[in-house]
Every structure is written in structure tokens, then in C-alpha cells.
Amino acid sequence: MRPFMYMFTQKIACVALFCYFREIRLHGIEKVPSNKAVMFLANHQNALLDPLVIAAFTPFRSYFLTRADIFVNPLVKQIFNFLRMLPVYRIRDGRDTLAKNEVIFDECTQLLQAGKTIFIFPEANHNIMRRVRPLSKGFTRIIFTALEKDPDLEVLLVPVGINYEQADGFPDRVAFYFDEPISSRDNYNPSELAASVSGLKELVSNGLKRSTTHIEDLTEYERIHNFLVGKGVDFQNPEESNTLIKEFLRNPVEQDRPKQSVYELLLTAIFLTINAPIVFFWRWVLKPKIQEVEFISTFRFCYVSVVQPLLYLTLWILLNSYFGAFPATLVVLLHFAFNLFFVKLSKAKL
Numbered sequence: 001m002r003p004f005m006y007m008f009t010q011k012i013a014c015v016a017l018f019c020y021f022r023e024i025r026l027h028g029i030e031k032v033p034s035n036k037a038v039m040f041l042a043n044h045q046n047a048l049l050d051p052l053v054i055a056a057f058t059p060f061r062s063y064f065l066t067r068a069d070i071f072v073n074p075l076v077k078q079i080f081n082f083l084r085m086l087p088v089y090r091i092r093d094g095r096d097t098l099a100k101n102e103v104i105f106d107e108c109t110q111l112l113q114a115g116k117t118i119f120i121f122p123e124a125n126h127n128i129m130r131r132v133r134p135l136s137k138g139f140t141r142i143i144f145t146a147l148e149k150d151p152d153l154e155v156l157l158v159p160v161g162i163n164y165e166q167a168d169g170f171p172d173r174v175a176f177y178f179d180e181p182i183s184s185r186d187n188y189n190p191s192e193l194a195a196s197v198s199g200l201k202e203l204v205s206n207g208l209k210r211s212t213t214h215i216e217d218l219t220e221y222e223r224i225h226n227f228l229v230g231k232g233v234d235f236q237n238p239e240e241s242n243t244l245i246k247e248f249l250r251n252p253v254e255q256d257r258p259k260q261s262v263y264e265l266l267l268t269a270i271f272l273t274i275n276a277p278i279v280f281f282w283r284w285v286l287k288p289k290i291q292e293v294e295f296i297s298t299f300r301f302c303y304v305s306v307v308q309p310l311l312y313l314t315l316w317i318l319l320n321s322y323f324g325a326f327p328a329t330l331v332v333l334l335h336f337a338f339n340l341f342f343v344k345l346s347k348a349k350l
Contacts, residue, residue, distance in 0.1 A: 006061075006082070013056040016305045022171040022343055024057055025236060028178035032060070032158055037112040038181070041139060041204050042160035043212050044121035045128050046167045047298040053174060054119060054160075055083065062119040063111055065104070088138065090124065101138075109146040112155050118142075122204065126294045128167050130213040130225065130235070135205055140197045143184045156181040159204050161211025165235050168296045170350045171343040175236035177211035213241040217249075224248050230255025264348040271342045272350075274335060278307055312336065 017024065032038060040062065044050055051064045061084070068087035071077045080087075086107065089100050108118055124136035139157075146153055159179040165172055187200045208214075213235055215224050227248045233241045260268070272279055282303060290296055312332050319328035342348065 006084075009083075010056055013052060016301070017053060017056055019340060019343065020171070020301050020304065021053075021174060022165075023173040023175075023236070024053060025173075025175040026057060026178070027175060029058065029176075031178055031180060033156065033181070034059075035115070037115050037153065037155045038117045038158055039112070039139065039143065039155055039184075040117065040119045040158050040160050040178075041122045041135075041208070042119065042162050042176075043132055043208050044123050044126040045130075045162060045164060045294065047126055047292070047295045049298050049301060050121070050126075050162055051085070051119060052301075054176065058176075060117045060119075062117040063108075064119045065108070065121070067125075068100075105142050105145055108142045109149055112142075112146050113150055113153060122201075126292075128294050129215070129221065130241075131215045131218075131221075132205060132208045132212065135201045137197050137201060139204075140200050143200070144188060144190075144193065144196065147185060147188050148190065153185070155184040157184055157200070157204060158182070159207030159211055161208055161238055163212050163236050163238055166349065168293050170297070170300060172297065173236055177238060179207035179211045182207070209242075210238070212238050213245075214238075215245060220252075223252065223254070226257065227253070227255045229257050232258055260348060264346060267342055267346045268348045268350065271339070271348070274338065278304070278311060281307075 038060070040054075040060075042050065042054075051066070054060075055062065055064070063084045063086055065088045066080065066085045068089045071080060071087045086104050087100075088104060089098055111118060120139050120142075122135040122139045123133040124138065125133075127133060143155055143157070146155060158181050161177040161179070163175045163177065165174070182200075182203050184200070187196060187203065189196050213228075215221050217224070224245055228235070228241055228244055231244055233244055235241055282300065286299065286303060287296065290299055312335070315335070316328045316332050319331055
């Protein structure tokens with residue numbers, strides 16, 4: 001029953017994410033073998049949307065290591081457990097909680113020994129900036145603990161670059177780039193553990209920097225980012241964006257941001273008008289309460305996924321009571337069709 005419910009939930013999430021995102025792309029997924037234990041290691045920009053898209057659109061039934069502080073609510077904890085999320089405790093959660101990680105790491109070892117896949121965000125936090133941050137050594141502890149218990153175990157590490165067009169914007173596009181798998185056993189030397197840890201972290205970090213837009217210089221971050229936006233760079237193509245970053249470093253010129261066309265402004269005005277109740281409540285009631293920008297898209301997605309179907313149901317019932325089933329169905333379908341057109345085919349941004 002549980003696998004069926006998981007698959008059913010996955011299909012619903014696929015439909016909802018398809019309607020929410022302008023485009024979702026996966027690159028290099030064929031590099032990941034299906035018959036070996038794999039640990040995916042990704043950059044982390046967009047809170048819960050990062051693992052949700054991966055869980056919905058990839059064939060890997062992965063387990064996700066997630067910050068423990070979001071497991072506080074009992075109901076949320078049950079939902080996350082169902083979605084195969086495991087809590088990881090950090091020093092900010094209290095020094096006494098770190099001991100609980102041993103249980104989680106042991107569980108990860110058992111999963112890897114069983115040939116399962118685990119998804120980790122090794123930066124240990126999320127940040128909307130387009131750069132790969134220093135990696136925590138937590139993932140190396142899991143890998144090396146597993147190898148210590150089972151020297152014959154081979155776990156492949158796959159860096160995954162997550163590339164959003166505008167992580168807090170709507171509609172958005174996202175592309176996942178799966179880099180070349182890294183052998184954990186080839187990079188593990190129990191007699192030189194510190195060197196093994198630093199070496200493996202560097203390999204994964206380099207893989208992530210190839211697979212996502214990486215702005216190294218924080219002092220020039222805003223200028224470089226504005227330059228990329230002004231150039232109209234495709235942030236779903238990290239090779240293109242990283243090449244343009246090098247171009248800016250060689251010749252640092254300012255670039256104006258592109259303006260939306262009259263056509264795009266008109267589409268936006270229509271979209272905002274026909275979705276006014278939902279947009280108003282989001283912009284003026286819910287969004288101001290979100291304290292971290294990285295959670296904006298997550299909350300927006302959850303809000304729209306629940307409220308939009310309810311709006312259509314209410315609209316259909318009201319129109320059906322006055323005009324009949326056919327006009328009511330036609331209006332709802334036309335409304336949905338325009339919204340889908342706005343998300344998928346226009347270039348307008350909110």
C-alpha cells in the first residue's frame with residue numbers, strides 16, 4: 001500500500017509541478033547506473049522545491065537528508081517520513097542533538113549497502129545566490145563509515161547542479177545537470193582520512209561548479225549577476241553562464257537589464273486580473289510572512305496547488321447553478337488554458 005501511495009503522490013506532484021514551472025529539464029541522467037548504490041550531491045537554492053522536483057521527475061526513489069528543524073511539527077514529520085526524508089542535526093539545533101546523527105548515518109549505511117540512492121545537499125544550508133558554497137564533510141562521514149563497515153561496497157557520488165532561471169520568481173524554469181559519477185572507494189584511504197575527506201570534497205565541489213552557475217567573487221557578485229541577466233543568459237545552461245562570467249572578469253562592462261515587451265506586459269495584466277483573488281491574498285497576506293527568500297517558491301507552489309483547484313471547483317459550482325454545466329465547464333477550461341499558456345509559452349515574469 002505504501003509504494004502505491006508514494007507513486008500516486010509522485011504523479012500528482014508531477015502534474016502540479018508541470019503546471020507551475022515553465023520548463024523542467026534533466027541532463028546527464030543516463031550517466032547514473034541503475035544497479036549500484038548512489039549518493040547524489042546537489043547545490044541548494046530553493047528550499048523544499050529542490051528535492052520535490054527530483055523526487056517527482058527522476059526514476060530514482062531516493063532518500064533525502066534534510067535539516068532537522070523542519071521536522072518539529074508531528075504532522076509535518078509524518079509527511080516527510082512518507083516522502084523518504086531523513087533529519088540531519090546541525091550545531092545550531094543544539095550540541096546535544098548531534099549524537100542523533102549517528103543513528104541517521106547508520107541508517108544511510110544500511111540503505112547504501114542495500115543498493116539504494118541517497119540525496120544530500122552538502123552545502124548544509126540553502127541560499128538563493130548563484131554560487132557553490134563550501135561543502136560540509138557530513139557526506140564523507142556517511143560514505144567512509146559505510147566503507148569501513150563494508151570495504152567491498154562501491155558507492156558512486158554524483159554531483160547534481162540545480163539551475164533555476166529565477167529561484168524566487170514565477171513562472172520559473174529549472175534544469176538539473178548530473179555530472180560524472182565519482183568512485184568513493186578510489187578516493188578512500190583509511191590511513192590518510194583527513195586527506196581523503198578534503199580530496200573528496202574538492203572533487204564534488206568541482207563537479208558542482210561545472211554543473212551550475214558559479215559566481216566565485218562575492219565582492220563583484222551583483223555586477224556579474226546583472227551582467228548575466230543583461231546578456232539574456234540561459235541560466236539553465238551552466239556552461240554558457242560560466243563562460244560569460246569569465247568574459248566579464250576579462251572585460252568588466254556594465255549591462256542593462258532587458259525590459260519586458262508591451263505584449264508581455266499585456267499578458268501579465270490579464271493574468272493578474274483573472275487571478276486577482278489568489279494573487280492578492282498571496283502578495284499582501286502570505287508572502288510578507290515568509291522570512292527566508294529561499295522559501296518563497298516553495299510556499300507559492302504549495303499555496304497555488306491547493307487554492308487553484310478549490311477556486312475552479314467553486315467557480316464551476318456557481319456558474320453551473322446559474323448557467324448550466326456546459327458554460328461552467330467552458331469558462332473553467334478557458335481560464336485554466338490561459339493560465340497554462342501564460343506559464344508555458346509567454347516570457348512574462350511576475
